[in-house]
Amino acid sequence: MGFSTDAIHAGQNPDPTTGALITPVYLTSTYEQEELGKHKGYEYGRTQNPTREALEKNIAALEKANHGIAFASGLAATHALMSLLKAGDHVIVSNNVYGGTYRLFEQNLTDFGLLYSWVDTSNLKNVESAIIENTKMIFVETPTNPMLVLTDLKGISEIVKKNNLISVCDNTFMSPYFQNPLDWGIDIILHSTTKYINGHSDAVGGMLATSNEEYYERLRYIQNASGGVPSPFDCWLVLRATKTLAVRMKQHQENAIAFADWLVKTGTAKKVIYPGLKEHPQHELAKKQMRGFGGMVSADFGSIDKAKMVLNNVKVFTLAESLGGVESLICHPASMTHASVPKEEREKFGLTNSLVRFSVGIEDVGDLIADVKSTL
Ligand SMILES: *Cc1c(COP(=O)(O)O)cnc(C)c1O
Numbered sequence: 001m002g003f004s005t006d007a008i009h010a011g012q013n014p015d016p017t018t019g020a021l022i023t024p025v026y027l028t029s030t031y032e033q034e035e036l037g038k039h040k041g042y043e044y045g046r047t048q049n050p051t052r053e054a055l056e057k058n059i060a061a062l063e064k065a066n067h068g069i070a071f072a073s074g075l076a077a078t079h080a081l082m083s084l085l086k087a088g089d090h091v092i093v094s095n096n097v098y099g100g101t102y103r104l105f106e107q108n109l110t111d112f113g114l115l116y117s118w119v120d121t122s123n124l125k126n127v128e129s130a131i132i133e134n135t136k137m138i139f140v141e142t143p144t145n146p147m148l149v150l151t152d153l154k155g156i157s158e159i160v161k162k163n164n165l166i167s168v169c170d171n172t173f174m175s176p177y178f179q180n181p182l183d184w185g186i187d188i189i190l191h192s193t194t195k196y197i198n199g200h201s202d203a204v205g206g207m208l209a210t211s212n213e214e215y216y217e218r219l220r221y222i223q224n225a226s227g228g229v230p231s232p233f234d235c236w237l238v239l240r241a242t243k244t245l246a247v248r249m250k251q252h253q254e255n256a257i258a259f260a261d262w263l264v265k266t267g268t269a270k271k272v273i274y275p276g277l278k279e280h281p282q283h284e285l286a287k288k289q290m291r292g293f294g295g296m297v298s299a300d301f302g303s304i305d306k307a308k309m310v311l312n313n314v315k316v317f318t319l320a321e322s323l324g325g326v327e328s329l330i331c332h333p334a335s336m337t338h339a340s341v342p343k344e345e346r347e348k349f350g351l352t353n354s355l356v357r358f359s360v361g362i363e364d365v366g367d368l369i370a371d372v373k374s375t376l
Contacts, residue, residue: 003062003177004246011057012239023054025236047224051232055239056207059197062176062242063189065209067216069223070235074172074192075100076228077206081168081190083222084215087113089136094121094151096349097141097170098192099338107340120349121151122282124159131163141170142179143286145323146298146333146357147349148273150282153289157185166215172196172324177249178292187212188219193238195324196295199248203237205230248326251362252295258365259358260297268376269299270354296323297358298333300350306376307332307354313375316367317358328361328368 001009012023026049031042042048056068071077078101085091093105095118105116117130121140138160142151153169160167168188169181175196181189191197193205210216223229230238253276260274272279275286276293286293301307310330311319317330321337331337334353338346346352360368 001061006061007058007245008243010061011054023051023236023239025232026050027232045232046227046229049229049232049235051235051239052230055230055235055242058239058242059176059191059193059207060209062245063171063209064180064182064211065189066211066213067209067220069208069216069219070193070230071206071208071223072228072230072234073204074098074190074194074206075104077190077192077208078104080219080222080226080228081188081208082109082114083226084166084218085114085136088115088134089113090115090117090132090134091137091139092117092119092121092127092130092135093138094140094142094144094149095119095345096144096147096149096351097139098145098172099333099340101139101141101170103340118345120149121156122149124152124155127156127159131159131165135163135165137166137168139168139170141173143173143275143294143296145173145337146273146296146331146355147351148173148275148280148296148298149349150275150285150289152285153181153184153186157187160187161185173296174290174292174294175245175249175324177245178253178294179290182209182211184289188215194322196249196252197245197324198238198241199245199325200237200241201322201325201327203234205234205238248362249292249295252324252360253292255362255365255368256293256295256297256360259360259368262369263297263299263372268372269356270302271300273298273300295360297360298355299358300352300355302354304353307356310356310372310375314371315374316363316371323357323359325359326362328363329359331357331359333357 029045033039060068140151189209191207
């Protein structure tokens, strides 16, 4: 089936008891067992929940994966993912991943003996030369937040296969509508469903998706054993949201292109970063491995004063962390999402104090442009 058809139907059948079209919110912590050792496949709410299962099947279909495993947040999913590893294992990570991922890896999981190399994965040579004897995983985010740097997913999976590693792609920024990492041979996909997948800024959630049976079995075990599961209501909200993922993503992209073009043509920002711009250094790779360019635009205004003028005076954009909702957000990565990344680390990859990140929503784009224009 096509993406929109799957988005609306996959994982969801009318409720067998009433015929209710929409999957109910199964608010229950336990299930009746008919007799000793005999039940309907549902024992306890952490272990199984029908609303959660519907969401897992739905997102798995959109990612063309055999399985989805849902979590209470993107970081809960990341934490569970890292439980595939053990003390002494080494992980190669894209050097400008989501700030919370950096914090979890570097400040928490190093205490449990995991070792990391932070490399610019946009150059595959860096990845190959970072491999050491105990390397077990390559974790990439593409495009990255907020620099929108791409990593060649096919190249990564070739390196991973040669060296018998696990490949992971954080696909939050593109959503399955614009990018399916499994198509390029990636083993496990990670999503913060908080962002585009839910898209309405009213739920926090995470998802892992894979077609590898061994990783699936282990991750399913970890989901239950460590317990970071989402509530049935949050699952229902996200399930409701995926029905419109395709139409939302199309509009996000249409607006982002118009907004980025305006910033470039008027010289409003010193530098505009958007994978859909011909000037983006990886525009060709973007066209090859993604089906679109998404809704995130970063702009360097050249000075902190100018950046502040925009950040503090916009009215339609809201100054807030997060991204991917229908409403446009603006953020200052250096002091907000990436405050936990040391200044020297940040500036190495261009995340300056004058950089502003726009999550372009689906309002009328003319209003978004006028909003930024009015601040300067
Ligand atoms: C937000 C985000 C996360 C973390 O997800 P939460 O749902 O906030 O825990 C991970 N990766 C990316 C790219 C994100 O934007």
